[in-house]
Amino acid sequence: MKTSKKKNINFILGISVISVMALFILCGKILPLRDPNAIDASLKFASPSLKHPFGCDNFGREILSRVMEGSFSTFLIALGTVFIGTFFGIIIGALTGYFGGVVDEVLMRINDAIFAFPSILLALLFISLLGPGTYQVVIALGIAFIPSFARIVRGEFLKNRNMDYVKCAKLLGASDLRIMVIHILPNTLKVLLNSVLIGFNNAVLAEASMSFLGIGVQPPDPSLGRMLSEAQAYLFKAPNYALFPGLAIILMVLGFGLLSDSFEK
Amino acid sequence: MKKTTLRVLLFMLMIPVLAVALCGCSGDKKGKGSSIVVGIPQDLEDSLDPHKVEAAGTKEVLFNIFEGLIKPDSNGDFIPAVAQSYEVSDDALTYTFTLRDGVKFHDGSTVTAEDVKYSIDRCADASGGSPLVAAYSNIKDTQIDGNNFIVHLNDPDTEFLAYMTTAIIPQNNKNPDTNPIGTGPYMFVSRSPQENFIVKKFDDYYDKERAAHIENVTFKVIGNMDTVAMELQSGAIDLLPRIPIAQADLLDTKDFTILEETMNLVQALYLNNAEAPFDNVKVRQALCYAIDPQEIMLFVSDGKGTEIGSSMFPAFSKYFMEELNHTYDQDIEKAKQLLSEAGYPDGFSFDITVASNYTQHVDTAQVLADEFDKIGVTANIKLVEWDSWLSDVYNNRQFQSTVVGVDASSLTASALLQRFTSDSSKNFINYSNAAYDEAFKKALAATDDGEKTKYYKECERILSEDAANVYIQDLPEFVAISNKFTGYEFYPLYVQDMAKVRLAE
Numbered sequence: 001m002k003t004s005k006k007k008n009i010n011f012i013l014g015i016s017v018i019s020v021m022a023l024f025i026l027c028g029k030i031l032p033l034r035d036p037n038a039i040d041a042s043l044k045f046a047s048p049s050l051k052h053p054f055g056c057d058n059f060g061r062e063i064l065s066r067v068m069e070g071s072f073s074t075f076l077i078a079l080g081t082v083f084i085g086t087f088f089g090i091i092i093g094a095l096t097g098y099f100g101g102v103v104d105e106v107l108m109r110i111n112d113a114i115f116a117f118p119s120i121l122l123a124l125l126f127i128s129l130l131g132p133g134t135y136q137v138v139i140a141l142g143i144a145f146i147p148s149f150a151r152i153v154r155g156e157f158l159k160n161r162n163m164d165y166v167k168c169a170k171l172l173g174a175s176d177l178r179i180m181v182i183h184i185l186p187n188t189l190k191v192l193l194n195s196v197l198i199g200f201n202n203a204v205l206a207e208a209s210m211s212f213l214g215i216g217v218q219p220p221d222p223s224l225g226r227m228l229s230e231a232q233a234y235l236f237k238a239p240n241y242a243l244f245p246g247l248a249i250i251l252m253v254l255g256f257g258l259l260s261d262s263f264e265k
Numbered sequence: 266m267k268k269t270t271l272r273v274l275l276f277m278l279m280i281p282v283l284a285v286a287l288c289g290c291s292g293d294k295k296g297k298g299s300s301i302v303v304g305i306p307q308d309l310e311d312s313l314d315p316h317k318v319e320a321a322g323t324k325e326v327l328f329n330i331f332e333g334l335i336k337p338d339s340n341g342d343f344i345p346a347v348a349q350s351y352e353v354s355d356d357a358l359t360y361t362f363t364l365r366d367g368v369k370f371h372d373g374s375t376v377t378a379e380d381v382k383y384s385i386d387r388c389a390d391a392s393g394g395s396p397l398v399a400a401y402s403n404i405k406d407t408q409i410d411g412n413n414f415i416v417h418l419n420d421p422d423t424e425f426l427a428y429m430t431t432a433i434i435p436q437n438n439k440n441p442d443t444n445p446i447g448t449g450p451y452m453f454v455s456r457s458p459q460e461n462f463i464v465k466k467f468d469d470y471y472d473k474e475r476a477a478h479i480e481n482v483t484f485k486v487i488g489n490m491d492t493v494a495m496e497l498q499s500g501a502i503d504l505l506p507r508i509p510i511a512q513a514d515l516l517d518t519k520d521f522t523i524l525e526e527t528m529n530l531v532q533a534l535y536l537n538n539a540e541a542p543f544d545n546v547k548v549r550q551a552l553c554y555a556i557d558p559q560e561i562m563l564f565v566s567d568g569k570g571t572e573i574g575s576s577m578f579p580a581f582s583k584y585f586m587e588e589l590n591h592t593y594d595q596d597i598e599k600a601k602q603l604l605s606e607a608g609y610p611d612g613f614s615f616d617i618t619v620a621s622n623y624t625q626h627v628d629t630a631q632v633l634a635d636e637f638d639k640i641g642v643t644a645n646i647k648l649v650e651w652d653s654w655l656s657d658v659y660n661n662r663q664f665q666s667t668v669v670g671v672d673a674s675s676l677t678a679s680a681l682l683q684r685f686t687s688d689s690s691k692n693f694i695n696y697s698n699a700a701y702d703e704a705f706k707k708a709l710a711a712t713d714d715g716e717k718t719k720y721y722k723e724c725e726r727i728l729s730e731d732a733a734n735v736y737i738q739d740l741p742e743f744v745a746i747s748n749k750f751t752g753y754e755f756y757p758l759y760v761q762d763m764a765k766v767r768l769a770e
Contacts, residue, residue, distance in 0.1 A: 039635045041563045058511070059564055059631060132648055214621040214648045220631045233491035233511045233624070 007262045014258030021251050025075060028068025036061060036069040037220045045238050055240045057230070059220075067244045070222035071252065077138050077216070077223070078203035082196055084142025085203075089149020090192075094180050096150070097157025108154070111147045119144035119202075120209060132215045141206050145199060152195050156188035190263070197260035201253045208249055224249050299768055300481035301750060303761065304493060304505040306622050307651045308459050308486045314441040315432035316388050316397045320655060321530075321672045321759045325506075326484050328760040329464055329477075330371075331432030331447035334362045334381065334414070337676050339754040339762070341580070343426060347376055347433045347448055348414070357421040357712050360429065362414045369469045370435045371452035378409040383436040385416065385429075395690050399683055400428045403709075421712045427677040450477040450764035461485045464763075478752070478767035490624050497521060503747040506761055509624050510566055513743045521745050525569075526755040528742040530670030531576050531681065532626070534617065534633060534735035537665055539695035542615070547607035549732035553593035554600035555640045556633060558737050565628045569741035575725040576671070576681045578739040580757040584678045584721050589729040589736075600640040612641030618658055618667045621648040625740055626668040633668070633735075659693050670740060672759035678721040679709065685728060694734065701727045 043060030046052055054063035092111070096104040114122065119141070126140035160166060161184070169179050204224075210216035211225030219226065224245045231242035307322045315331045318324055334348040345351065348362035368376040389401035396402050403425070405417040418425060438446050445453045448471075451464040462484040466477040485502060487493055494515040496502050513523050534552070536543040543549055562570040571579050574589030604612060619630045627648065634644040644666075649657070658664040673680035683689055686705050687697040701724060708720030729736070746753050751769040754762060 037635065037638075039564065039632060041560060044564070058628075059635075218648060219627065219646050220634055229491070232489075233509060236515050237511060 007264075010258045011262035014255050014260075014262060017251055017255030017258065021071065021075075021248070021255060024248075025068060025072045028065060028072060033065040033068070034062045036065040036222055038062075039220075045234070048240055054244045055238065057227075057238070057241050058234060061220075063227075063241060063244055066222040066227060067224070067248050070224045070227050070245060071248045073134065073217055073221065074204060074207050074211075074224045074249075075252070077134065077141070077207045078200050080138035081141040081145055081203040081206070082199045084138070085145030085149045085199060086192070086196055088142075088146045090153050090185070092146065092150040093153025093155075094157055094185070097154035098161050098176065098180055098184070100158075104154075107150075111150055114144075115147040115151070119148075120206060123206065123210065124213075124215070127210070127215050132218060134217050134221075137207065137210050137216045141203060141210070144206075145203065149192075149195065149199065152191060153188060156191055157184055160184045160187055194260050194263045197256050197263065201256045201260070204249065204252050204256075298481075299479050300483065301479050301503045301763070301766065302483045302485050302501065303763065304487045304496070304502040305462075305484045305761075306487055306490060306507065309456065309462050309484075310458075310652050311655065312442050313445040313453075313456070315434065315445065315447065316384075317442075319659070321670075324672075324674065325760045326462060327432075327445065327447075328449070329451040329482070329763050330445050330449045330453055331434070332449045333430035333432055334364075335426065335429050337430060337756065337758055337760075339756050339765075341676055341757040343430070343676070347381065351426070351429075353423075353426065357423045357425070358418050360416040360418070360425060362416075362429070364412050364414060365471060366412075368448055368471045370448055371446045371467055372435065372438075373469075374435060374437075376433060376435075376448060378412070378414055380436050381414045381433055382407050382409055384431060384433045385414075387434075388431050395688075398428055398431055399689065399691075400425065400679065420710055422709060423712055423714065423717065424677045424679065424709075427675045427680070430675055450475065451482060454481075459486055475764060477764040479750075479763065482763045490622065497745055497747075500747075503750060504753065504766070505745045506742065508743050508745045510569070510741075510743060513745055516745055520748055522748060524744040524746065524753060524755070526742050526744075527571055527578065527580065528670060528740045529578050529580050529757055529759060530672050530740055531573060531578055532629065532668070532670040532737045532740050533573075533576075534630075534737065535667050535669060535671075535694050536734055537662065537695055538697065538733065539662075540665060542607070542609060542613055543666070545607045546731060547603045548609065548613075549735070550593065551600040551603040551607065551640060552637065552642070552735050553732045554596045554603065555642070556636045556735060556737070557595040558590075560636070561629055561632045561737055564632045565625050566741050570738040571741075573736050573739055575729040575736060576685065576734070577678065577725050578673075578681075580739075581673075581678060581681075583718060584725070586722055586725055589725060592729045593732070597639055604640060604642070609642075612643065614643040614645065615665045616645050616647050618647045618649055618654065618664045620651045620654040620669070622651050623669075626670070629737065630668045662693050662695060668737075674758075676757065678718075679705070682708075682721060682724045682728075685724075685733060696728075696733050698727060698731060698733075701731075 040060035043056040046056040048055040052062050056062055092107055096107045122144040123140040126143060127136060130136040166179060166183060169183050207216055208225030211223045212229040217223035217226050227245040228242055234241050305322060309323045309326060311320050311323055312318050315327050332346040335343045336346040338344050347365060347368050349365035350363045352361045364378060370376060385407050388397040389404045390396060391402060403418050403420055403422055405419045408415045432447055434441060435446055450467055450470050452467040454463040454465050456462045464482050466480050470476040490509055493505060494512040497505060497516060536549055538544060558572045562568050572590045574592055577585050579585045617630045619626050630646045634646060637644045658667050682705060684691045685696045686702050704720050704723040708717055711717040711720060744753060749769055750766050752765045752767045754765045
């Protein structure tokens with residue numbers, strides 16, 4: 001009773017934080033703010049003011065519009081990453097979990113091998129092959145995220161394939177594809193949703209780390225990680241430069257974290 | 266049981282460590298046992314062979330290990346090194362060097378005239394295409410005459426002395442790539458990739474006056490220049506050349522002194538002249554009209570720095586042409602007009618490849634992108650690691666444009682200008698201009714100093730008017746040095762002379 005109430009609060013908090021972030025990103029798209037990449041020597045390190053609520057960076061670019069734009073690109077990258085990860089994760093997980101046998105062995109051993117590398121390292125490897133850039137980061141992170149999704153989906157399929165409702169469907173002559181998509185997949189959604197939310201969080205952080213290392217979003221375009229990495233040099237001179245993108249990352253991760261908490265069993 | 270063994274082991278390890286540490290305390294009179302850590306922005310990746318090294322960042326470190334017959338000093342003059350004196354014939358065709366007695370290599374062997382001949386001949390060997398030192402194609406032959414080493418030239422060259430700084434290396438060193446042996450004030454100890462490069466004082470250095478003061482020098486590769494102030498303040502680094510100005514501002518003046526000079530680099534947006542759209546002179550000129558070096562300096566280095574208009578920096582006062590700074594003053598309309606004449610009325614899009622470890626170049630690229638945006642040209646910045654920059658951009662010339670600083674490897678104008686002759690192996694921008702080649706050839710051939718200068722200036726003017734590159738500035742250089750040390754000297758070349766640095770009183 002008590003715990004479900006707590007879950008409820010988590011859910012409400014999570015949704016509100018996400019809504020605030022969504023609204024924030026939306027504002028950046030709708031409001032006629034300054035071009036996030038426009039430089040202006042007279043505004044170099046301008047402190048926060050009414051006109052520039054978050055202040056300006058070392059190029060006199062407005063931090064507010066950059067955080068908005070940066071949150072948007074970070075969000076998109078995380079979304080793309082999770083999409084690639086889930087899509088291929090479901091396919092691999094479903095096939096291996098449902099059919100088992102040799103395919104399962106081979107695919108899962110490959111999966112294990114990929115899993116053995118830290119996902120950032122793996123993404124770095126792909127980046128060195130693909131070159132730096134936004135799309136490349138989405139692909140690299142997406143591939144790095146596949147194994148964890150595949151593993152989760154496989155587990156669920158494995159559990160479900162021997163259940164009575166699947167056996168019934170088989171007796172009724174349903175095809176394997178139909179059983180997988182129509183019958184088993186909806187039953188994995190609950191677990192999947194949770195891991196998607198956690199995956200999303202990891203993707204936000206991974207994007208930030210990649211951009212921080214200078215291989216994600218390329219300058220002058222902002223992303224939250226990129227901004228943090230640039231702000232690093234001026235940590236003492238202009239703390240607001242690092243503060244606001246940092247806050248945006250915290251809020252985004254917090255929102256989805258709370259939400260995934262509330263969905264837990 | 267296991268723990269005790271470990272303790273005993275640790276204790277045993279401690280004894281020699283303590284002994285060494287105590288030694289260091291007692292003999293601290295003339296810098297004995299002293300050590301300094303110098304921050305460098307990149308690893309010494311290309312080669313440790315002084316004749317083959319390309320990267321300026323490697324050369325500046327190897328300067329401490331190797332010496333030529335003569336070597337440059339901090340005023341831009343030449344002082345005798347392995348040679349004790351030299352003589353140039355009146356027709357500038359014969360250079361005679363008298364070798365110094367008792368000069369030793371770091372491995373203990375004595376430098377012989379054969380080693381000198383081997384080193385010079387190795388760099389003059391043209392069997393692999395062009396010689397390692399391009400100017401050595403002018404050498405007719407080299408000759409040993411007792412204690413003298415004589416170089417005969419094909420064509421008269423009054424500037425040839427500047428190239429005799431070529432490192433003298435022992436003939437019998439089998440692995441010059443990884444085991445550098447020279448005659449300099451410091452000798453090689455070890456290199457850890459991506460970490461450090463360690464040298465120690467060479468005790469048998471022939472000149473006690475110029476010998477090193479500090480016993481051990483560690484060149485530490487700095488991963489992230491943006492947090493370097495903390496590393497300096499914590500004592501992990503004692504000396505840092507080229508500290509970003511934002512970091513220099515953070516240092517406590519009680520502990521550190523900030524020295525200022527220019528870097529002696531030609532910073533420019535280097536354009537691949539062989540590839541469209543930069544094979545069109547009008548496009549290149551349009552880019553030149555689009556930018557304002559003063560604005561770039563304002564963003565990149567708080568307005569410090571020196572504007573340049575061609576491949577020459579102000580330290581070469583004899584050749585530097587200030588008027589070329591104004592070949593292209595910012596003019597957006599003119600730039601747009603040139604673009605439409607070139608067939609790009611709506612602009613175009615191109616990549617600027619920048620090595621991510623150089624904050625100044627990355628920042629410059631960002632300002633450039635903004636300035637190009639105003640003439641409708643989209644510049645996409647691509648950050649790459651230094652080693653991929655070196656292989657893709659510099660060696661394989663697979664790039665559209667790049668922001669980088671080019672240094673002079675010797676104290677001559679041709680060190681900067683030879684690069685742009687059509688057949689130069691260092692011509693990474695693929696520049697090709699018959700008039701330029703002609704002017705450069707004449708400059709080399711001239712024996713009269715005035716005439717030589719005239720032709721070099723002609724070369725500079727062609728580069729500027731042809732808009733070979735978008736010239737920006739000679740960057741300001743700030744050096745942070747711990748107040749425990751003193752004596753740091755700036756050179757008109759890209760070098761770090763650690764032998765001059767000593768402990769402060």
